[in-house]
Amino acid sequence: xxxxxxxxxxxxxxxxxxxxxxxxxxxxxxxxxxxxxxxxxxxxxxxxxxxxxxxxxxxxxxxxxxxxxxxxxxxxxxxxxxxxxxxxxxxxxxxxxxxxxxxxxxxxxxxxxxxxxxxxxxxxxxxxxxxxxxxxxxxxxxxxxxxxx
Amino acid sequence: xxxxxxxxxxxxxxxxxxxxxxxxxxxxxxxxxxxxxxxxxxxxxxxxxxxxxxxxxxxxxxxxxxxxxxxxxxxxxxxxxxxxxxxxxxxxxxxxxxxxxxxxxxxxxxxxxxxxxxxxxxxxxxxxxxxxxxxxxxxxxxxxxxxxxxxxxxxxxxxxxxxxxxxxxxxxxxxxxxxxxxxxxxxxxxxxxxxxxxxxxxxxxxxxxxxxxxxxxxxxxxxxxxxxxxxxxxxxxxxxxxxxxxxxxxxxxxxxxxxxxxxxxxxxxxxxxxxxxxxxxxxxxxxxxxxxxxxxxxxxxxxxxxxxxxxxxxxxxxxxxxxxxxxxxxxxxxxxxxxxxxxxxxxxxxxxxxxxxxxxxxxxxxxxxxxxxxxxxxxxxxxxxxxxxxxxxxxxxxxxxxxxxxxxxxxxxxxxxx
Numbered sequence: 001x002x003x004x005x006x007x008x009x010x011x012x013x014x015x016x017x018x019x020x021x022x023x024x025x026x027x028x029x030x031x032x033x034x035x036x037x038x039x040x041x042x043x044x045x046x047x048x049x050x051x052x053x054x055x056x057x058x059x060x061x062x063x064x065x066x067x068x069x070x071x072x073x074x075x076x077x078x079x080x081x082x083x084x085x086x087x088x089x090x091x092x093x094x095x096x097x098x099x100x101x102x103x104x105x106x107x108x109x110x111x112x113x114x115x116x117x118x119x120x121x122x123x124x125x126x127x128x129x130x131x132x133x134x135x136x137x138x139x140x141x142x143x144x145x146x147x148x149x
Numbered sequence: 150x151x152x153x154x155x156x157x158x159x160x161x162x163x164x165x166x167x168x169x170x171x172x173x174x175x176x177x178x179x180x181x182x183x184x185x186x187x188x189x190x191x192x193x194x195x196x197x198x199x200x201x202x203x204x205x206x207x208x209x210x211x212x213x214x215x216x217x218x219x220x221x222x223x224x225x226x227x228x229x230x231x232x233x234x235x236x237x238x239x240x241x242x243x244x245x246x247x248x249x250x251x252x253x254x255x256x257x258x259x260x261x262x263x264x265x266x267x268x269x270x271x272x273x274x275x276x277x278x279x280x281x282x283x284x285x286x287x288x289x290x291x292x293x294x295x296x297x298x299x300x301x302x303x304x305x306x307x308x309x310x311x312x313x314x315x316x317x318x319x320x321x322x323x324x325x326x327x328x329x330x331x332x333x334x335x336x337x338x339x340x341x342x343x344x345x346x347x348x349x350x351x352x353x354x355x356x357x358x359x360x361x362x363x364x365x366x367x368x369x370x371x372x373x374x375x376x377x378x379x380x381x382x383x384x385x386x387x388x389x390x391x392x393x394x395x396x397x398x399x400x401x402x403x404x405x406x407x408x409x410x411x412x413x414x415x416x417x418x419x420x421x422x423x424x425x426x427x428x429x430x431x432x433x434x435x436x437x438x439x440x441x442x443x444x445x446x447x448x449x450x451x452x453x454x455x456x457x458x459x460x461x462x463x464x465x466x467x468x469x470x471x472x473x474x475x476x477x478x479x480x481x482x483x484x485x486x487x488x489x490x491x492x493x494x495x496x497x498x499x500x501x502x503x504x505x506x507x508x509x510x511x512x513x514x515x516x517x518x519x520x521x522x523x524x525x526x527x528x529x530x531x532x533x534x535x536x537x538x539x540x541x542x543x544x545x546x547x548x549x550x551x552x553x554x555x556x557x558x559x560x561x562x563x564x565x566x567x
Contacts, residue, residue, distance in 0.1 A: 039523045039536035063504035
């Protein structure tokens with residue numbers, strides 16, 4: 001088992017210095033995420049203009065995987081439309097939970113492909129998807145809490 | 150380190166950790182290409198071969214239901230099941246086997262008392278006292294009971310070292326305290342509560358006491374007679390026995406007064422649609438076919454444990470814990486959480502550079518199994534303002550070498566995240 005497959009430089013960097021680690025001002029959507037397995041909690045806010053995610057940020061504490069996944073996600077989805085986010089969510093989710101991703105699938109995920117190694121660590125999948133579930137919930141069901149179940 | 154040879158009966162084995170390790174087959178495997186270092190015994194202990202064989206033998210040879218048929222297999226199964234109850238009685242130093250109820254584990258034992266004793270005994274405004282360091286299984290059953298009865302849950306605060314002090318306990322007791330439910334040993338921090346003193350304080354105020362002994366049974370002496378506790382709960386799987394079997398000890402007079410917890414077979418003397426007459430203790434509380442192999446396995450675990458001088462096991466574990474505490478405190482950026490004097494068997498810690506979950510994954514890759522998370526004790530985490538810790542916990546089979554392996558693995562954490 002090669003830990004460097006999991007803890008890639010990009011992940012270590014974003015884990016230590018998460019980007020968009022603040023609430024956007026203004027914001028009109030909020031989601032809260034909680035991982036009952038480890039107690040990690042994040043709160044994520046975004047500004048949704050029509051169908052476009054104009055700005056997004058999060059505050060929270062967690063492991064390197066969950067912080068880095070949330071950080072890289074905020075970078076990746078800023079400026080995207082809700083359907084574009086949904087498509088990215090599905091690609092990310094299947095990369096970390098499904099069969100091994102193809103080269104093309106990894107290319108489509110860009111920087112997010114650094115999380116491909118997570119699928120070898122089933123106990124850590126929930127860490128990688130916490131931010132994604134929280135954003136999805138913020139877009140669809142404002143006010144409730146996202147679970148990683 | 151020199152130790153004087155203790156004077157012990159010839160039938161009792163001296164404590165030789167390398168020989169003990171031979172008895173535990175799960176220790177002899179590689180994980181991720183490294184020899185397994187098991188430091189998660191507070192979650193569950195590994196099982197010696199004699200326990201595995203005892204369970205196996207129930208299914209391979211004496212496979213029958215108990216207390217039912219006249220055939221030989223049923224007689225054998227019944228005899229072994231009841232022998233296991235006697236072994237538990239002797240282990241806890243209870244007066245009678247009627248005071249030993251088999252349950253699925255500590256959790257079910259606590260729920261049994263909450264529902265069977267509590268629903269009849271508690272009135273609106275009565276109080277149930279727990280401590281801040283309880284496992285969720287000694288909090289939630291009482292919350293449910295309080296919702297059902299209008300009683301109030303009161304919490305004894307702990308100190309920043311993770312102790313429950315007499316003064317705080319006394320202040321939390323009131324005229325309305327009907328029951329104190331507290332851990333004998335904390336699962337998250339390893340604190341040993343001064344239960345003898347606290348039990349007598351509770352009794353002076355007329356409150357009953359239930360001890361959650363899940364973390365205590367393998368690490369400290371348990372003598373329910375000397376403790377004078379009213380109920381004592383523990384799980385077989387934290388005493389080198391199988392999962393799915395546990396014990397509720399209760400004073401006979403209390404158990405006699407309590408209604409059954411669940412209805413079903415084996416807990417009745419006679420049933421008509423008009424009236425059911427319940428069976429005697431302890432069967433009144435053992436509805437349905439029990440975990441027969443589990444009970445027999447627990448009996449074998451007690452036999453195994455009792456083949457050593459318990460004092461030697463505890464002394465060994467305490468020596469390893471002291472060694473581990475010093476070794477971990479020497480790791481830069483590492484902080485031990487829970488520093489009560491006299492603590493046993495568990496070391497919760499945090500590292501500046503890495504989250505407990507990342508620590509767990511990195512040390513696992515080195516073959517070292519520790520627990521990370523809130524340890525089902527979220528109020529304890531809340532007290533320290535943290536979400537989780539990493540926890541190394543000990544069993545009788547852990548050696549100084551296991552601690553060296555943990556420290557080496559923690560250096561890898563520092564290399565990666567430092």
